[in-house]
Amino acid sequence: MKYRKSRISINEQIALLTEYRGLKCSDQSELERALVEVGHYRLSAYWFPYKTKCKSGITIFREGTTFETIIYTYEFDRALRQLMFDAVGRIEIYLRSRIAYLASEERGPFCYPDVAITRLNSACPSRFAPRWATQPSLAAPPIRCSHPS
Secondary structure (H helix, E strand, C coil), X not given: CCCCCCCCCHHHHHXXXXXXXXXXXXXXXXXXXXXXXXXXXXXXXXXXXXXXECCCCCEEECCCCEHHHHHHHHHHHHHHHHXXXXXXXXXXXXXXXXXXXXXXXXXXXXXXXXXXXXXXXXXXXXHHHHHHHHCHHHCCCCCCCCCCC
């Protein structure tokens, strides 16, 4: 099956979205910037919930849908994703630190070259978990998040 859609320019994308599909946009330069920097395909995931089919079967934006609403949704998702990656990164570093501490306690400060010790396998959790639970100094501190108010 051959793909039937052809490439269209940024200006043609703007016209398609605003004139033919009904997207309201108070600042077309911002829409152009978003299409250049983020891309039509990625943004389409954020405007999908705001679309509907008209009687002729063409997909259009729901009445009153604005570009500002769509870009706000995109920015919210981007900020949430950054918070999640930050939290996962902190957890990863914490786990590495605890494993290194427990491994060095068990085998000495230069145990890392020993692949049998440093390679994670199914024995790792059972070997470290009992000591993790009994040593209060190894308890996970709360993750502190700061955000602009």
